[in-house]
Amino acid sequence: MPGPTICFGVETSCDETAAAVVALDGGRPRILASVVASQAGRHAAYGGVVPELATREHLRALDWVTDEAMRSGGVAWRDITVVTATRGPGLASALMTGHSFARAVAIAAGKPFLGSNHLEGHLVSAFLDPGAPPMPDVGEWLALVVSGGHTLLAIGRSDGTHEVIGSTLDDAAGEAFDKGAKMLGLGYPGGSALEAAARHGDPSAYDFPRGMLRSGDLSFSFSGLKTALRILLGKRFGGTAPAGKALADLCASYQRAIVDVLAAKATMALRQTGLRTLVLAGGVACNAALRAALAEACGRDGIRLLAARPEHCTDNAAMIALAAAWRHAASGAVSPWDEDVDPNLGLAPAGQKV
Amino acid sequence: MILAIETSSPHHSICLARVSAPDDVIAASSWEGLGRSGRLLLELDALRPHLPGVRLIAIGTGPGSFSGIRAAISAAKGLRAVLGTPLIGICSADAVAADLARVSRLGVFADAKRKELYVTEYALGQRLRGPTTIPSEGLEDYLARLTFAVSAEPIPGIPNRATPSATRLAQLAAASWRAHPGRHEDPEPIYLRGPTPTPLTRNP
Structure with missing residues (x-):
């Protein structure tokens, strides 16, 4: 053995x-x-x-x-x-x-x-x-990978293959968090600061766009969200970030728009693929609002949610x-010694298993 | 044995020689770097049977191509992590100067980008000044103080080519090691400027 x-x-x-x-x-x-x-x-x-x-x-x-x-x-x-x-x-x-x-x-x-x-x-x-089931027991899973550089939905398999079935057309979700935080004067990288400020805000205070929510496919788009924030800051706050309750409400509403799209697309992908396990990973997976939204959606549909530990x-x-x-x-895969790095390396697109 | 790696110019080389007699080259190879590190690893793999006998690793630290030098230092550090072999850095221009030790006033140049040049100045093989940077537009005035000027890559105004070699690097490193045995270094490329503070607008 x-x-x-x-x-x-x-x-x-x-x-x-x-x-x-x-x-x-x-x-x-x-x-x-x-x-x-x-x-x-x-x-x-x-x-x-x-x-x-x-x-x-x-x-x-x-x-x-x-x-x-x-x-x-x-x-x-x-x-x-x-x-x-x-x-x-x-x-x-x-x-x-x-x-x-x-x-x-x-x-x-x-x-x-x-x-x-x-x-x-x-x-x-x-x-x-350590609490996660072994990969062979899961067999196939849907992964939502959300970070500062990537937002994608992929099927992972215990035989070592994978397949991307949806991804962002422009900004990554983490990028939307960080750029929004910068506009709101929360520094860089400000995704976690935005999340912290959002805890005291009303997520329904402002109506931010949910990009491609009704596109019917598994693509994401977050570039319109930061534009909407910039316009709102200009119209309502003279182009500068507010403080106190107004800032908290902006953060909570902005975060809710991102989370709503991620949760809706993941749910759609689960239904389309019939997979029963959702893996949540990437830097944005630390976001408590996203974890809560996915836990609720998965609980409703009897889906097993495996969220990567924060570290x-x-x-x-x-x-x-x-x-x-x-x-x-x-x-038994190995790489040749003269393999070079690939800064643009991606995962296998839909229909092309690796 | 001493393992020397020189990758600061487009012309990369590697050499395995005896520490006690660095002119006695056991293996040597050279190739055009082309901004890639793959060939260096192939060369190291070819030397694998000799690696347990390596007592010193020497790296050419430039000034020159950061990509090439960093690939070599990274690989050398990887070897050191497993073998525990001491690692030292040698100024690559010193290897060129050692080849031209009869020149009374030598300037070794390299392209520093951003309209600047790296220059290291020697008299009869002994370093006088540098490495340092000078503005490209000041090259003509600088050349007036030299009797011979060389660069590994074509640089307008410098007609002569000379490339640092791992074989010469091994000799310099062996001499340096004999003069100061047992020292531990953490070599870096010769940085003559701070990092350009241009942050990414989008994460990778």
């Missing part, structure tokens, strides 16, 4: 330098170590992620996050089955640091290397929760290691 697949993984697609060791045994993952060095504070002053700064910081942090992951995981390189790093999507120069580092680790340790798709990591991230919603290497371990265990 084969032993567990133990994967050492590295993630450097944006502004978190992360390393993790994950064991996959009988479809059930176990995190042996997960270390994340966040650079968020270094970028906040610029109002967004500065790629050059991110890359410099990755180069400095890769050593110690790796040492810490191996030490706290209690594993030696000889215990590792496969090595991985995020191959894309993400910032080209940032991806390249982690990807080159991990390939050299694999060469030195005499282990195979398998590049990971960051989005595939999100697709399986909910299964890192696995933001960028981390545990989900990257799980994605690689999952694929390697299922098919």
